[in-house]
Amino acid sequence: MDFKESDEHRALRDAVSAIAAEFGGDYFARKAEAREPTSELWQALGEHGYIGINIPEAYGGGGAGLTELAIVCEESAARGCPLLLLLVSSAISGEVISTYGTAAQRDEWLPRLADGSGKVVFAITEPDAGSNTHRLSTTATRDGDSYVLRGQKYYISGVDEADAVLVVARTGTDEASGHGRLSLFLVGTGAPGLVKQPLPVSVTLPERQFTLHFDDVRVPADALVGTEGDGFAQVFHGLNPERVTGAAVCVGIGRHVLDKAVEYANARTVWDRPIGAHQGVSHPLARAKIEVELAALMTAKAARLHDQGEPAGEAANMAKYAAAEAALSAVDAAIQCHGGNGLSVDFGLVPYWGLARLLRIAPVNREMILNYVAQHSLGLPKSY
The missing domain is CATH 1.10.540.10 (Acyl-CoA dehydrogenase/oxidase, N-terminal domain)
Incomplete structure (x- = not known):
C-alpha cells in the first residue's frame, strides 16, 4: 500500500x-x-x-x-x-x-x-417517502411518444441555478415485491407544469432548497435516461459518488476551520501566553485533526473503489458517516477555541457548522448508514 x-x-x-x-x-x-x-x-x-x-x-x-x-x-x-x-x-x-x-x-x-x-440537479426525495426509495409516489406514465410526470419532490437543491433536473419517478410496480419500478428522466427546469416553490431553511447556505410540483409535466420519450424500470440500480450508481463527494466536502470543511482555529490559538494571548498552549484548547483541536485525517483516508478508499469498478457502497457510507462527524467536531472545536468570537459574523465559522450539520443528515442520514453497516457489514438482521 x-x-x-x-x-x-x-x-x-x-x-x-x-x-x-x-x-x-x-x-x-x-x-x-x-x-x-x-x-x-x-x-x-x-x-x-x-x-x-x-x-x-x-x-x-x-x-x-x-x-x-x-x-x-x-x-x-x-x-x-x-x-x-x-x-x-x-x-x-x-x-x-x-x-x-x-x-x-x-x-x-x-x-x-x-x-x-x-x-443538472437531482430530485429523488419526497415528503412521505423519506429514506424508503421503494415508496416513491411520483409517477411517469407513458402516453404515446411522451411521458407525463405527476407528483412532488422535496428538499431539492439548486433548482434556481439549474438547466434541468434528473428526476426519479415510478413507472410501474414489481408484482413480486410490491416495490415501485423506478426510472430516470431529464426534465428542463422551465418545463410547463413544473412548479418550483422555495423551501426556507435556517441553515445559512448559498444554495437554495425547493419543493417541486409536477402537475402533468409532459416530456418526450427520449428524456428517459437508461432503461425504463432499471432506475433503482442506476440511481445508486450516482448515490455512491454523492456520498463520497459529500465526505470530501466535510473533510475540506474540517481542514478549513482547523486552520482558522490554529491561527487564532497561536495569535490570541491570555495570561502572557497563546491560548493554544493550554490543553483545554489544544486537545480538542488535536482530536479533531485526527478525526478529519481518518475520514480523509476512508473517503480516498471509497473513491478509488468506485473508480476501479469495485463495490463501493460500504466504503462510501462509512466515509460519509466519518467525515460528517469529523467536520462537526472540528467546527465545534474551532468555535469553542474562538470563545465568543466563534459566533461573530466577522470570523465566519457558523455557516460551516450549518453545512456540516446538514451533511450529517443528507444525502443519507447517519442512522441509515448505521443500519447499512449493521446489516451488510456485520450480518445482523434487518431492523426496518
Missing part, C-alpha cells in the same frame, strides 16, 4: 486551492448570507476544467474519476468555499448521464457539465 499522493494529484490540489483561495471564506459567507449562488467561483473552476474533471474527455471533460472530483470538492472547501452542487450536478448527474445516457443526451448535457456552463 502506497499512501504517498501522486504528483498529478498534488498538482491538482494546488491548482484548485489557488483558484478557491482567490475567493475565500469571506466570499462564501457573503454569498451564504445573501442566499446567492457562488457563480463566480463555479465559473472559474469550470474554465480551468475542474467542475467536469470526471466527465469523459470526448465531451470536454477531464476524463478523470471520482478520486479527482473528490479532490476538487475537498480543496475548494478547505479554502472556505464548499460547493454543495458538485455533489449533485458533477457527481450524481455527471456519473449517471455518462454511464446510462443516450448518445443524444450525452452530446447535449455533458459538455455543459464539463465546462460548468450548465447544471
Whole structure:
C-alpha cells in the first residue's frame, strides 16, 4: 500500500486551492448570507476544467474519476468555499448521464457539465417517502411518444441555478415485491407544469432548497435516461459518488476551520501566553485533526473503489458517516477555541457548522448508514 499522493494529484490540489483561495471564506459567507449562488467561483473552476474533471474527455471533460472530483470538492472547501452542487450536478448527474445516457443526451448535457456552463440537479426525495426509495409516489406514465410526470419532490437543491433536473419517478410496480419500478428522466427546469416553490431553511447556505410540483409535466420519450424500470440500480450508481463527494466536502470543511482555529490559538494571548498552549484548547483541536485525517483516508478508499469498478457502497457510507462527524467536531472545536468570537459574523465559522450539520443528515442520514453497516457489514438482521 502506497499512501504517498501522486504528483498529478498534488498538482491538482494546488491548482484548485489557488483558484478557491482567490475567493475565500469571506466570499462564501457573503454569498451564504445573501442566499446567492457562488457563480463566480463555479465559473472559474469550470474554465480551468475542474467542475467536469470526471466527465469523459470526448465531451470536454477531464476524463478523470471520482478520486479527482473528490479532490476538487475537498480543496475548494478547505479554502472556505464548499460547493454543495458538485455533489449533485458533477457527481450524481455527471456519473449517471455518462454511464446510462443516450448518445443524444450525452452530446447535449455533458459538455455543459464539463465546462460548468450548465447544471443538472437531482430530485429523488419526497415528503412521505423519506429514506424508503421503494415508496416513491411520483409517477411517469407513458402516453404515446411522451411521458407525463405527476407528483412532488422535496428538499431539492439548486433548482434556481439549474438547466434541468434528473428526476426519479415510478413507472410501474414489481408484482413480486410490491416495490415501485423506478426510472430516470431529464426534465428542463422551465418545463410547463413544473412548479418550483422555495423551501426556507435556517441553515445559512448559498444554495437554495425547493419543493417541486409536477402537475402533468409532459416530456418526450427520449428524456428517459437508461432503461425504463432499471432506475433503482442506476440511481445508486450516482448515490455512491454523492456520498463520497459529500465526505470530501466535510473533510475540506474540517481542514478549513482547523486552520482558522490554529491561527487564532497561536495569535490570541491570555495570561502572557497563546491560548493554544493550554490543553483545554489544544486537545480538542488535536482530536479533531485526527478525526478529519481518518475520514480523509476512508473517503480516498471509497473513491478509488468506485473508480476501479469495485463495490463501493460500504466504503462510501462509512466515509460519509466519518467525515460528517469529523467536520462537526472540528467546527465545534474551532468555535469553542474562538470563545465568543466563534459566533461573530466577522470570523465566519457558523455557516460551516450549518453545512456540516446538514451533511450529517443528507444525502443519507447517519442512522441509515448505521443500519447499512449493521446489516451488510456485520450480518445482523434487518431492523426496518
